[in-house]
Amino acid sequence: MLPSGARLVVDALKREGVSTIFGIPGLTNMPIYDAFLEDLQNGELRHVLMRHEQAAAHAADGYARASGKPGVCTATSGPGATNLVTGMVTAYWDSSPVVAITGQVVRSVIGKMAFQEADTPGIFANATKYVVQVKNIHEIPLWIKNAFFIATTGRPGPVVVDIPRDVQLEKVDDVKWPEKPNVKGYRPFRTIIDTVKIKRAAEILIEAERPIILAGTGAVWSNSTPEILELSELLGIPMVSTLPGKSAIPHDHPLFLGAMGYYGRAEASMAALESDAMLIVGARLSDRTFTSYDEMVETRKKFIMINIDPTDSERAFKIDVPLYGDAKVLLREIISAVRLVGRKKDNTAWIRRVKELRDYYSQYYYHEEDGKLKPWKILKTIRNAIPRDAIVTTGVGQHQMWSEVFWEVLEPRTFLSSTGMGTMGFGLPAAMGAKMARPDKVVVDLDGDGSFLMTGNNLATAVDEHIPVIAVIFDNRTLGLVRQVQDLFQSKRVVGVDYGPSPDFVKLAEAYGALGFNATSYDEISRSINIAIKENVPAVIRVPIDKEELALPTLPPGGKLKQVIVRDPRKGS
Amino acid sequence: MTQGKVVRVYGYYRDPGFLERVMGALRKLWVDVEWIQARRVNDDGLYEVLMELKETKNTYLAILNLSKMVDVDRVEILEDAKVISHSFDNTGNPSQSDSNDGRVIIIYVPVFSKVTGYSWGESYSKDIR
Numbered sequence: 020m021l022p023s024g025a026r027l028v029v030d031a032l033k034r035e036g037v038s039t040i041f042g043i044p045g046l047t048n049m050p051i052y053d054a055f056l057e058d059l060q061n062g063e064l065r066h067v068l069m070r071h072e073q074a075a076a077h078a079a080d081g082y083a084r085a086s087g088k089p090g091v092c093t094a095t096s097g098p099g100a101t102n103l104v105t106g107m108v109t110a111y112w113d114s115s116p117v118v119a120i121t122g123q124v125v126r127s128v129i130g131k132m133a134f135q136e137a138d139t140p141g142i143f144a145n146a147t148k149y150v151v152q153v154k155n156i157h158e159i160p161l162w163i164k165n166a167f168f169i170a171t172t173g174r175p176g177p178v179v180v181d182i183p184r185d186v187q188l189e190k191v192d193d194v195k196w197p198e199k200p201n202v203k204g205y206r207p208f209r210t211i212i213d214t215v216k217i218k219r220a221a222e223i224l225i226e227a228e229r230p231i232i233l234a235g236t237g238a239v240w241s242n243s244t245p246e247i248l249e250l251s252e253l254l255g256i257p258m259v260s261t262l263p264g265k266s267a268i269p270h271d272h273p274l275f276l277g278a279m280g281y282y283g284r285a286e287a288s289m290a291a292l293e294s295d296a297m298l299i300v301g302a303r304l305s306d307r308t309f310t311s312y313d314e315m316v317e318t319r320k321k322f323i324m325i326n327i328d329p330t331d332s333e334r335a336f337k338i339d340v341p342l343y344g345d346a347k348v349l350l351r352e353i354i355s356a357v358r359l360v361g362r363k364k365d366n367t368a369w370i371r372r373v374k375e376l377r378d379y380y381s382q383y384y385y386h387e388e389d390g391k392l393k394p395w396k397i398l399k400t401i402r403n404a405i406p407r408d409a410i411v412t413t414g415v416g417q418h419q420m421w422s423e424v425f426w427e428v429l430e431p432r433t434f435l436s437s438t439g440m441g442t443m444g445f446g447l448p449a450a451m452g453a454k455m456a457r458p459d460k461v462v463v464d465l466d467g468d469g470s471f472l473m474t475g476n477n478l479a480t481a482v483d484e485h486i487p488v489i490a491v492i493f494d495n496r497t498l499g500l501v502r503q504v505q506d507l508f509q510s511k512r513v514v515g516v517d518y519g520p521s522p523d524f525v526k527l528a529e530a531y532g533a534l535g536f537n538a539t540s541y542d543e544i545s546r547s548i549n550i551a552i553k554e555n556v557p558a559v560i561r562v563p564i565d566k567e568e569l570a571l572p573t574l575p576p577g578g579k580l581k582q583v584i585v586r587d588p589r590k591g592s
Numbered sequence: 593m594t595q596g597k598v599v600r601v602y603g604y605y606r607d608p609g610f611l612e613r614v615m616g617a618l619r620k621l622w623v624d625v626e627w628i629q630a631r632r633v634n635d636d637g638l639y640e641v642l643m644e645l646k647e648t649k650n651t652y653l654a655i656l657n658l659s660k661m662v663d664v665d666r667v668e669i670l671e672d673a674k675v676i677s678h679s680f681d682n683t684g685n686p687s688q689s690d691s692n693d694g695r696v697i698i699i700y701v702p703v704f705s706k707v708t709g710y711s712w713g714e715s716y717s718k719d720i721r
Contacts, residue, residue: 140607140609141609141612144609144612144613144616145613145616145620148662149662151606152607169662173660173712202662203604203636203637203638203663203665204603204604204662204663204664204665205662205663205712206711206712207712208660208712208713209713209714328660328713329713329714330653330656330657330659330660330713333652333653333656334653343713
């Protein structure tokens with residue numbers, strides 16, 4: 020029997036090492052489902068039937084971030100494809116390799132407002148790293164290979180392959196499987212080892228009195244945690260991270276200060292400002308990390324930047340030593356150069372200063388309040404209840420900011436969050452994707468009530484398909500982060516944010532067939548997690564949070580890092 | 593010399609979406625286009641897009657972004673370009689008119705001596721005098 024286009028899609032995916040596909044079938048991607056039925060039956064592929072395509076993309080994204088390998092999702096044409104958009108742009112902003120296979124209406128009706136037609140190439144052109152519409156069956160093998168090549172090389176990112184239904188149904192008698200990708204007009208960025216620049220970078224770090232390392236997403240994707248730690252320890256350089264860069268550095272390292280930035284730890288931001296030399300590893304200097312470029316430039320520090328994308332060093336301000344390529348490789352070169360040049364400066368005073376900053380700001384963080392569960396202590400309780408290598412995801416909102424400040428990442432690739440796009444609803448499906456990628460790990464979604472409900476219907480999938488993730492919902496019955504800004508910076512004009520009593524999260528969880536817990540004490544949180552891990556089934560743990568609880572530290576809108584607010588301004592000085 | 597930056601983009605055309613995406617890279621950074629001309633260069637699908645971009649604080653970043661967009665091979669800035677316009681009538685003969693009554697075609701020809709090119713994170717400079 021001659022293979023169909025759909026069969027070629029499935030075989031091409033398998034050739035790329037794909038074993039899991041998150042998706043929802045519809046008329047125009049149905050031939051692909053038909054083609055992989057036997058692959059599902061013989062266990063070569065696993066399909067996870069999500070309840071919304073946005074969640075399929077987030078799940079593929081979570082799979083990619085947890086495993087380091089591309090995640091795959093599929094959707095039908097029209098609304099199926101458009102529902103993917105939020106998930107794909109989320110992956111794009113956080114440099115995550117996701118490949119989406121979308122069905123398209125048959126070629127004869129494309130562009131004619133056919134039933135369930137959407138202009139997928141037009142829609143995704145600016146929402147992904149690349150989108151390609153396959154014109155005939157012969158293009159399928161090459162373009163699936165190319166999609167993985169584009170998604171995983173250079174700055175990783177999502178790619179859409181849009182395939183008309185009639186192309187999927189075509190037959191071919193001569194399949195040409197490409198040995199390698201071939202994308203005209205695309206080249207992965209090279210790693211450039213410029214020995215002069217490497218030596219200069221080493222000298223700056225050695226001669227600096229107050230050096231600091233800033234780790235970003237690129238540190239995660241290049242698996243350069245060991246090199247960052249080695250360099251930090253070699254020269255006694257404190258480390259900070261971006262929010263996504265949290266996933267790169269074990270937080271129990273004595274030289275790590277935490278994530279800096281808008282809602283980051285104040286001591287990390289202050290140390291970043293006070294430093295006289297900063298080594299940036301795989302961060303693109305977003306407005307969440309450096310809220311004001313001028314503020315950074317005014318410090319007159321020296322900047323060394325390692326980035327896979329050379330143009331990133333041109334975006335913000337003058338970088339003294341830009342280094343381009345794989346962070347792991349370049350850090351090894353810097354370490355060798357440092358060993359060659361030798362250590363000259365004593366950083367003791369700087370390390371002492373950093374410790375002072377840490378101690379000073381600690382007084383603002385760890386407060387107890389009678390009758391209220393405090394976010395920092397909830398996170399500490401969860402941390403103590405799950406293994407060191409457990410993976411956590413987050414939604415978006417106050418709980419994410421609390422996680423930024425208080426969640427202790429102990430192993431690389433164990434903190435997954437929508438940090439660039441800030442997509443509410445990311446947490447649960449991303450956790451499901453991470454669990455599929457790393458079934459041996461405990462996976463916990465740290466979520467908010469608002470964020471959870473945006474994709475919470477996928478709990479049905481978690482139950483049906485036995486994907487035992489634990490969602491901890493910080494339930495304050497409000498869109499807390501928006502409320503906080505209205506309260507603090509918009510003259511207390513709180514509007515459009517407060518929820519009523521619906522739903523009851525315990526009953527909701529039980530309706531889906533998951534375990535539901537109402538944890539009103541730290542002990543109950545701990546106990547609920549233990550039960551959920553033991554039972555190995557999906558679980559929802561609802562934790563009540565006071566509506567008035569703030570996500571601190573924060574900045575005034577448009578503020579600079581030095582304007583950080585660390586105590587509740589409503590309570591006076 | 594012209595007020596804007598004259599830029600030449602070489603890229604591989606798969607469908608008209610190629611031009612859409614080139615324009616999208618400019619639109620996203622609010623970089624306006626004064627004029628644009630494009631043509632197919634060879635049978636391999638290589639296209640040349642020539643355009644004058646308004647100088648803003650984002651123009652250089654837009655050029656860098658273009659130089660790392662899938663399908664784009666390279667972007668060249670035609671340094672210190674002077675743009676000469678030529679008018680032709682509907683018979684293909686030179687015309688003195690610059691009206692927009694539909695009978696006159698105006699093309700822009702950049703005169704330049706040096707290009708600075710950007711391609712997937714690498715840059716080069718060519719003196720072409």
